[in-house]
Amino acid sequence: MSTLTIDSLVAAITTPGGREVHDPATEALIGTVADSTPAEVAAAIAAARAAQPSWAARSDDERRTLLHQAADAIEANAEALAELLSREQGKPLNGPNARFEVGGCAAWLRATAETPVPTEVLVDDGTTHAELHYRPIGVVGAITPWNWPMLIAVWQIAPSLRMGNTVVNKPSEYTTLSGLALIHVLNTVLPAGVLVPVTGAGDVGAAITASADVDKIMFTGSTKTGKKIVETTASNLPRITLELGGNDAGIVLPDADPKAIAEGLFWGAFINTGQTCAAMKRLYVHDSIYDEVVDALAAFAANVPMGVGLDEQNVLGPLQNKMQYGVVDRLVEAAKASGARVVLGGDPDTSKPGNFYPTTIVADIDPQNPLVVEEQFGPALPVIRYHDVEDAIAQANALEVGLGGSVWSADRDRAREVAARIQAGTVWINSHGGVDPRIPFGGVKGSGYGLEFGVEGLKGVAVPQVVNG
Numbered sequence: 001m002s003t004l005t006i007d008s009l010v011a012a013i014t015t016p017g018g019r020e021v022h023d024p025a026t027e028a029l030i031g032t033v034a035d036s037t038p039a040e041v042a043a044a045i046a047a048a049r050a051a052q053p054s055w056a057a058r059s060d061d062e063r064r065t066l067l068h069q070a071a072d073a074i075e076a077n078a079e080a081l082a083e084l085l086s087r088e089q090g091k092p093l094n095g096p097n098a099r100f101e102v103g104g105c106a107a108w109l110r111a112t113a114e115t116p117v118p119t120e121v122l123v124d125d126g127t128t129h130a131e132l133h134y135r136p137i138g139v140v141g142a143i144t145p146w147n148w149p150m151l152i153a154v155w156q157i158a159p160s161l162r163m164g165n166t167v168v169n170k171p172s173e174y175t176t177l178s179g180l181a182l183i184h185v186l187n188t189v190l191p192a193g194v195l196v197p198v199t200g201a202g203d204v205g206a207a208i209t210a211s212a213d214v215d216k217i218m219f220t221g222s223t224k225t226g227k228k229i230v231e232t233t234a235s236n237l238p239r240i241t242l243e244l245g246g247n248d249a250g251i252v253l254p255d256a257d258p259k260a261i262a263e264g265l266f267w268g269a270f271i272n273t274g275q276t277c278a279a280m281k282r283l284y285v286h287d288s289i290y291d292e293v294v295d296a297l298a299a300f301a302a303n304v305p306m307g308v309g310l311d312e313q314n315v316l317g318p319l320q321n322k323m324q325y326g327v328v329d330r331l332v333e334a335a336k337a338s339g340a341r342v343v344l345g346g347d348p349d350t351s352k353p354g355n356f357y358p359t360t361i362v363a364d365i366d367p368q369n370p371l372v373v374e375e376q377f378g379p380a381l382p383v384i385r386y387h388d389v390e391d392a393i394a395q396a397n398a399l400e401v402g403l404g405g406s407v408w409s410a411d412r413d414r415a416r417e418v419a420a421r422i423q424a425g426t427v428w429i430n431s432h433g434g435v436d437p438r439i440p441f442g443g444v445k446g447s448g449y450g451l452e453f454g455v456e457g458l459k460g461v462a463v464p465q466v467v468n469g
């Protein structure tokens with residue numbers, strides 16, 4: 001298997017004269033990329049439609065083998081993929097970042113290939129024999145965001161392909177090259193038409209969701225766009241999985257050990273420099289250990305290096321784009337103006353190039369402050385003091401969204417009691433945000449519906465069919 005260099009990878013996916021793509025850490029030009037015209041979007045969907053019957057006609061074993069070969073191709077090109085991802089998204093090579101994300105793509109392809117989807121015998125009583133099968137849906141429109149541009153694409157693509165569907169994938173306009181690079185490598189293995197990229201912004205996404213030739217939408221992005229997709233799809237009724245934004249709460253119970261949990265709290269909130277759907281975005285800490293938790297967290301956070309992603313020592317990077325930098329800056333300024341205490345960070349150095357916002361921890365903040373109730377999606381964590389756990393649970397549940405949540409305690413049973421009362425698709429105990437290809441993942445309330453990963457994720461990109469008789 002041939003190994004691409006970063007230069008040959010960029011050359012394969014860029015279009016001369018297209019829109020410029022800049023590194024969010026250095027502002028250097030990485031390459032140029034063209035957006036798809038409406039005719040190109042229609043052609044991509046038609047190609048996926050044409051390829052689907054023969055892809056579905058292959059055996060499950062053949063498709064599983066191809067997913068493993070796709071994982072081999074990712075591994076063979078991992079360093080070039082990670083370097084491009086780091087340069088375009090901003091996330092460092094090291095830490096739970098670019099190399100980790102590329103490794104996750106291969107791991108998810110393999111796990112998706114290895115997850116059994118057995119036919120379910122529903123009734124077998126001598127007179128009735130009814131079975132539940134999972135059949136291909138057709139063409140999947142996969143619309144992906146800019147925070148984990150390769151891994152989230154694999155989360156949508158791998159199960160769709162496994163279940164006999166073909167895929168049209170639109171990467172985020174902010175991370176088009178990362179999306180195209182992933183598809184380029186996967187397509188060194190996959191048959192033509194099975195996985196087709198299109199490029200562009202929301203209008204191109206809307207063209208996919210409005211197409212009568214798309215049978216299923218897999219979408220990861222904002223709640224606002226998720227609602228638009230539901231409206232756009234009303235006339236054709238494709239099936240939809242929506243993994244939308246969150247504003248995950250962590251609740252630290254009075255019996256937790258502040259020093260022991262500091263590192264887990266940090267990565268739960270600051271992984272990918274806070275640009276993760278299921279990151280901890282507001283932390284509620286009991287008054288009896290509040291100061292110790294804030295101090296331990298700030299002491300850990302102060303020593304975590306942030307900088308240019310290609311510099312091997314860094315594990316935090318810039319914000320991916322100026323729009324998100326503006327959100328984080330506005331919310332931290334609102335917190336400061338309210339009199340909240342900035343324990344760490346909060347003072348970006350605007351003389352440096354790049355979208356760097358320093359690791360920021362804000363204490364003694366009002367529970368209704370915008371930094372608490374709006375999703376910051378960046379490296380700024382509000383820590384809210386509570387006296388009664390009932391109040392913390394009520395505040396955790398008070399928002400429109402419900403993706404993840406966490407409870408931190410030395411008493412697992414007590415933590416599980418609190419977890420059961422949090423309105424979220426996943427509640428972690430003494431950690432936050434870890435995902436696993438064997439474990440289903442999805443949101444409740446405004447964080448969307450449908451599950452990804454595990455056998456539930458595979459069923460979500462198939463149509464159930466009962467065979468009775």
Ligand code: ADP
Pocket residue numbers: 143144145146170171172173200201202203204205206207209220221222223224225226228229
């Ligand atoms: P974010 O604010 O995090 O960028 P978005 O929901 O805007 O989240 O974007 C996620 C993905 O959805 C991107 O690929 C984007 O281009 C796409 N998108 C934006 N608007 C629409 C739309 N109306 N229909 C379909 N896709 C869209």
